[in-house]
Amino acid sequence: MLILECPYCGVHAEETELQAGGEAHLKRFGPGSSDEAFHDYLFLRENPRGVHLERWRHVNGCGKWFHAARCTQTLEVFGTYRAQTSAPPQDIRDKITAKRPGWTWREFEG
Amino acid sequence: MKRYSAFAVAREGLRYHSGWDRAWRAAAPKRHYDVIIVGAGGHGLATAYYLGKNFGITNVAVIEKGWLGGGNTGRNTTIIRSNYLQDPSAAIYEKARSLYEGLSQDFNYNVMFSPRGVIMLAQTEHEVRGYKRTAHANALQGVATEWIEPARVKELVPIINLDGPRYPVLGGLWQERGGTARHDAVAWGYARACSDMGMDIIQQCEVTGVRTENGRVIGVETTKGAIDCDKLGMVVAGNCSVLSQMAGFRLPVESVALQALVSEPIKPCMDVVVMANTVHGYMSQSDKGEMVIGGGTDGYNNYTQRGSFHHIEETVRALVETFPMVSRLKMLRQWGGIVDVTGDRSPLISKTPVQNCFVNAGWGTGGFKAIPGSGWAMAELMATGHSPLAEAFSMTRFKEGRFIDESVAAGVAH
Amino acid sequence: MSDAVSALNGAEFNGLAKVVETGLGGMITLRGDLASDRIKAAVKAATGTEVPATRRIAIGAAGAAAWMSPDELLLMVEYDRVGAVVAKLGEDLAGAHHMAVNVSDARACFAVSGPAAREVIAKVAPVDLAPGQFEAGDFRRTRFAQVAGAFWLDEAGVFHIVCFRSVAAYMFNLLSTAAHPHAKVGVYA
Numbered sequence: 011m012l013i014l015e016c017p018y019c020g021v022h023a024e025e026t027e028l029q030a031g032g033e034a035h036l037k038r039f040g041p042g043s044s045d046e047a048f049h050d051y052l053f054l055r056e057n058p059r060g061v062h063l064e065r066w067r068h069v070n071g072c073g074k075w076f077h078a079a080r081c082t083q084t085l086e087v088f089g090t091y092r093a094q095t096s097a098p099p100q101d102i103r104d105k106i107t108a109k110r111p112g113w114t115w116r117e118f119e120g
Numbered sequence: 121m122k123r124y125s126a127f128a129v130a131r132e133g134l135r136y137h138s139g140w141d142r143a144w145r146a147a148a149p150k151r152h153y154d155v156i157i158v159g160a161g162g163h164g165l166a167t168a169y170y171l172g173k174n175f176g177i178t179n180v181a182v183i184e185k186g187w188l189g190g191g192n193t194g195r196n197t198t199i200i201r202s203n204y205l206q207d208p209s210a211a212i213y214e215k216a217r218s219l220y221e222g223l224s225q226d227f228n229y230n231v232m233f234s235p236r237g238v239i240m241l242a243q244t245e246h247e248v249r250g251y252k253r254t255a256h257a258n259a260l261q262g263v264a265t266e267w268i269e270p271a272r273v274k275e276l277v278p279i280i281n282l283d284g285p286r287y288p289v290l291g292g293l294w295q296e297r298g299g300t301a302r303h304d305a306v307a308w309g310y311a312r313a314c315s316d317m318g319m320d321i322i323q324q325c326e327v328t329g330v331r332t333e334n335g336r337v338i339g340v341e342t343t344k345g346a347i348d349c350d351k352l353g354m355v356v357a358g359n360c361s362v363l364s365q366m367a368g369f370r371l372p373v374e375s376v377a378l379q380a381l382v383s384e385p386i387k388p389c390m391d392v393v394v395m396a397n398t399v400h401g402y403m404s405q406s407d408k409g410e411m412v413i414g415g416g417t418d419g420y421n422n423y424t425q426r427g428s429f430h431h432i433e434e435t436v437r438a439l440v441e442t443f444p445m446v447s448r449l450k451m452l453r454q455w456g457g458i459v460d461v462t463g464d465r466s467p468l469i470s471k472t473p474v475q476n477c478f479v480n481a482g483w484g485t486g487g488f489k490a491i492p493g494s495g496w497a498m499a500e501l502m503a504t505g506h507s508p509l510a511e512a513f514s515m516t517r518f519k520e521g522r523f524i525d526e527s528v529a530a531g532v533a534h
Numbered sequence: 535m536s537d538a539v540s541a542l543n544g545a546e547f548n549g550l551a552k553v554v555e556t557g558l559g560g561m562i563t564l565r566g567d568l569a570s571d572r573i574k575a576a577v578k579a580a581t582g583t584e585v586p587a588t589r590r591i592a593i594g595a596a597g598a599a600a601w602m603s604p605d606e607l608l609l610m611v612e613y614d615r616v617g618a619v620v621a622k623l624g625e626d627l628a629g630a631h632h633m634a635v636n637v638s639d640a641r642a643c644f645a646v647s648g649p650a651a652r653e654v655i656a657k658v659a660p661v662d663l664a665p666g667q668f669e670a671g672d673f674r675r676t677r678f679a680q681v682a683g684a685f686w687l688d689e690a691g692v693f694h695i696v697c698f699r700s701v702a703a704y705m706f707n708l709l710s711t712a713a714h715p716h717a718k719v720g721v722y723a
């Protein structure tokens with residue numbers, strides 16, 4: 011049972027209170043962008059075996075969206091952070107680096 | 121290789137079964153193969169088999185990081201059907217289903233194909249319309265299915281509750297020649313036949329890198345050393361993104377956990393497969409008497425081969441509604457597999473941006489039924505560069521807007 | 535005008551715990567900047583309480599205020615007073631970015647009391663109800679089996695639950711089943 015701490019209400023919510031929202035920090039490529047960028051934006055999702063950054067929603071709770079840094083290979087949770095950011099904050103990066111030195115995820119790294 | 125026969129069973133019975141051969145050779149990797157297939161699941165082994173059988177290509181290695189059939193092929197609930205809506209799907213799944221009919225004879229190995237019939241229940245008006253439409257589409261595609269009324273459903277499945285508390289049974293899509301097969305026997309049968317053709321099945325050997333030169337594949341790195349090849353087939357289901365990353369490209373796939381469970385064995389009570397997609401559960405009875413049960417996937421990326429407990433609860437709840445007698449059963453075992461899900465819930469059988477490197481993935485929650493057809497098409501694509509069955513499943517279809525939308529057929533059911 | 539009635543007309547079940555549908559409750563969803571002085575003053579005027587801390591409920595003379603999310607409170611006042619309170623909130627908060635809506639008739643309310651009340655709630659909601667972990671004044675939005683709901687514990691040891699009116703019957707049956715005399719687990723005994 012996956013347990014994530016909601017950064018807004020502080021609840022250690024087990025996953026039945028939560029809804030998974032897919033890849034974090036997506037950048038939208040719409041009209042005016044190249045076919046390639048539009049295709050990747052629509053259809054290619056990060057699917058790493060290891061460190062992953064995701065969006066989640068505390069749907070049966072305070073209702074807020076937030077972010078989680080997780081390992082898909084071990085289900086270990088490195089930390090959760092607020093939605094109002096387009097990059098993982100430094101303390102979260104440090105937490106990941108402590109456990110997975112040399113990690114990278116899309117354009118981000120430890 | 122010695123053939124299996126009634127006579128052989130009798131002979132071995134008289135000498136303490138001391139004369140059986142191993143079904144396949146344990147092989148150490150050679151320096152070079154014409155074709156390397158990564159992944160000894162059903163799809164990888166079937167690809168190798170049809171490369172040999174249909175194209176005479178036998179200098180082939182199938183490389184497996186664990187044990188053969190230990191991935192989704194050995195973890196699935198073995199439902200076989202071909203009642204898909206879109207033409208390319210119906211074509212490849214029906215090809216697979218019809219190959220299943222003769223597979224045991226073809227292999228001289230019993231895969232226990234049991235065309236006992238599959239019902240997909242319609243429990244909303246939307247599903248009624250959808251399945252009637254599928255029945256019409258199937259008629260045009262040459263796939264034998266029919267729409268049946270609730271009374272006929274009850275006749276086929278006496279233990280069903282037609283007036284469930286949430287969703288009544290309004291009818292069903294019935295495929296009389298759908299059914300099940302023994303999952304690991306399918307992998308073992310292919311492995312035995314491949315080994316018999318001289319192919320190497322290399323277990324406990326993980327591919328850790330893909331070697332390319334000028335945009336063309338030249339071999340792989342493995343935990344047992346580097347191996348060269350002219351052509352490479354990646355057939356690793358939930359790990360396909362990891363493999364494609366080694367080769368330097370991305371796939372439109374996400375990997376999530378799907379679970380199944382079986383009950384204690386009971387006397388025969390249901391001799392067809394029933395799928396209830398609205399309440400999200402399905403069930404069949406194995407030859408051992410266990411009720412084989414499955415449901416939905418988890419919502420998040422996962423490589424751990426285990427899923428979330430509450431999905432089991434949801435699945436069992438759905439089945440208790442549909443088959444009240446299930447409420448008295450004890451569940452014996454539960455397990456998970458990592459399934460590779462695409463945006464349109466249809467597979468990829470495709471060339472890739474790397475020359476001579478091919479991918480077969482994205483079968484998600486429903487690829488067991490496709491194994492023979494998928495291997496057939498993948499072998500043709502790898503041997504000749506073109507396969508009519510595989511054409512629509514190219515990974516370029518997303519860019520081209522040619523989705524094969526089976527999200528109802530494969531995203532939910534199996 | 536017709537008489538307003540609650541979803542289950544005060545249905546009651548007595549088992550390991552007593553489950554009661556508590557009838558019509560006045561409820562207002564208030565959204566805005568909870569740290570702002572104007573919201574604080576408006577909440578005080580409406581309910582007689584301070585803005586509650588995160589995941590707490592503040593109970594005052596004229597009503598209660600419960601923490602729903604970083605920008606949302608649930609104000610509870612007498613059912614008949616809701617119209618007036620909403621109007622007053624509108625005046626008090628004029629010009630401040632906010633929303634105040636009467637949601638009374640969208641909701642159903644229950645009380646669960648008795649020695650096994652903790653256990654009954656714990657069976658159906660994924661919340662740590664161990665004594666010390668969930669105490670009087672704590673407020674939690676969560677899920678009760680298959681439906682969303684919120685609950686709090688009062689000083690008298692009674693749990694109060696609010697959920698959508700459309701699932702009131704489900705909630706009552708769920709709580710009654712969990713409180714069935716034969717369903718004792720004794721986990722907090």
Ligand SMILES: Cc1cc2nc3c(=O)[nH]c(=O)nc-3n(C[C@H](O)[C@H](O)[C@H](O)COP(=O)(O)OP(=O)(O)OC[C@H]3O[C@@H](n4cnc5c(N)ncnc54)[C@H](O)[C@@H]3O)c2cc1C
Nearest residue numbers: 159161162163185191192193196197199327457487488489
């Ligand atoms: C619980 C469950 C129920 C299902 N029910 C059904 C059903 O009823 N009907 C149906 O049609 N389908 C069903 N499916 C789907 C079906 O099981 C799969 O689509 C199918 O088995 C995929 O076969 P495969 O050969 O592609 O993959 P797999 O059998 O998973 O084989 C891939 C192999 O690749 C190996 N591998 C991975 N990475 C590497 C590497 N780096 N190096 C070497 N080897 C590697 C893995 O170890 C694995 O053995 C179900 C799946 C699950 C999990």
Ligand SMILES: [Zn+2]
Nearest residue numbers: 016019068072
């Ligand atoms: Zn929260």
